[in-house]
Amino acid sequence: MLELMIYGANPKNSSKISLEMGQELELGRSLEAPISVPWDDRISRKHAVLTVQQKQVLVKRYPAAENAIFLSGEEQDEFLLNPGSAFVIGSTTFRLTDSVSSFASPHESPLEEVTFKPNELLKVRYRDADQRIDVLAHLPDLIMDARNDADLYHRLVTMLLSGVKHADAVAVVRLNAEDRVEVPFWERRRQTQGGFHPSGRLVLEAVNKSRRSVLHVWASKEETQEEEDYTAVAEFDWAFCTPIEDGDSVKWGLYVAGELNHPYQASIPQGTSGIDLQADVKFTELVASIVKSVRRLNQLERQQAGLRQFFAPPILSAIGDNLNTEILEPRECDVTVLFCDLRGFSQHAEDSSEDLIGLLDRVSQALGVMTSHILEFGGVTGDFQGDAALGFWGWPFSSDLAPLDACRAALAIRAAFEQIKLQPDHPLSDFRMGIGIAHGRAVAGKIGTSEQVKVSVFGPVVNLASRLEGLTKHLRVPVLMDEATAQIVRSKLDRREGRARKLARILPYGMERPVVVSELVPPETQAETLTDEQITCYETAVDCFVEGEWEEAFRLLHDIPPSDRAQDFLALQITRSNRVAPADWDGIIRFDSK
Structure with a gap:
């Protein structure tokens, strides 16, 4: 396939276009x-037209184009561009490449084939070590700055031509799924020398079979030019291919070819040219090793960046640089689940129907507030459901602190949104949130199908946390907990961090067992919050309500500050029955909807 590689003066300005x-x-x-x-301001709005032929491209400059097109240093208005050749307009280079090459010549048999074993080249000394070290010093930055594989191939080939002074041509070669050789990029030291066709036999031997550097030396051109079927590889006296490991596989490598100054007569370890070639192979193997290491580092950094969206730093440390994902396998464990939802999202969606992108951006910011505090307190971000975020603790490592850390995250999220509410110009100032927290058994880990997997948590406790979040609207509090979490808060959470307030005994819609729900309350030192005495008074009112002593419960609720919205819910239940409990009262408030 023909491809046009475009390179601007700024490395950011490059692209690749496939041609048909x-x-x-x-x-x-x-x-x-x-x-x-x-x-490039030296290129006119309409500068040239390119007509793609079978193995060439016809380039015609428009008469109105102001600046010339240069091919091999000469101005050209119309010309045929062959694979491997390039033309220049202004500061931009346009190179034609043929990404797929097929090699089937029976006359590629080399006079000499050398496969370099591990450590075989350690004692080889460089004659120009200072120059080679200078090239290698810039290699990591060269790889890191490459925006894509096409850019990387161009940089590697250019760098190898600088570092291997005996090379006349350098290519990046790779094997496709059918083990056919592809040449995504190549370069000749002198562009006027024409095309370049690496030896398919050499590439297959190095990349596919031995997975080591392999050197082929052919008979000199004088000995082969008399033969009718003199092949493209015979224009070079020697070539070697060095494979590059990419993960656990080897599918590509670096191909270097050139000519000797005299006919090749001795095996590689002998003679000046042989020593220089060994040094060139050693240098190319160093390049391949650095490419492998830097690409591996880039891959790890990308994976770590992706995992940082889900896991807190301690979990990432446990997974390790080798990304031991066995730790992520699903298993049953005790977890604490936090479900956080934005209030009034449907209304926001209707009001922002003309600017849904803007709404999405604001929702993303709100979800960012939630997830940042989940990760801050060691939780795992499980899933996003529109305007809601799920976090959980207790996996992949069990911890007695999991419920406490979940509550700390909830208090931090609540405080963040309350602080935002005080800033009228903030894009999230009109958002409110509700949080449900539940503790119990669940299956956590990589959950999904063979096509798609995500880290999440599964079980009744997740459903309970979601239902508790929904009940925050009815009970008029920001954070609700189940009884298991509330008991842990009462016994283990420092009251200077947060407190629990029992609110009611409730049977959520769709559930069979009633649950005692409690509010997670900020510490007494925080402004506009209940004192410890007021919480005790409220919980006494709840006990009276459950026991059917509604008149006493109603009286106690009047000792709670009017600013507390939770008392409104309980008082409403009492006044609906004229402060008298029904004859069949069992202390449970039932909900017939979510």
């Missing part, structure tokens, strides 16, 4: 041009 035979593509600075080069 018969296409007629306009090249220009216009953004509407099929080959658009908006960064």
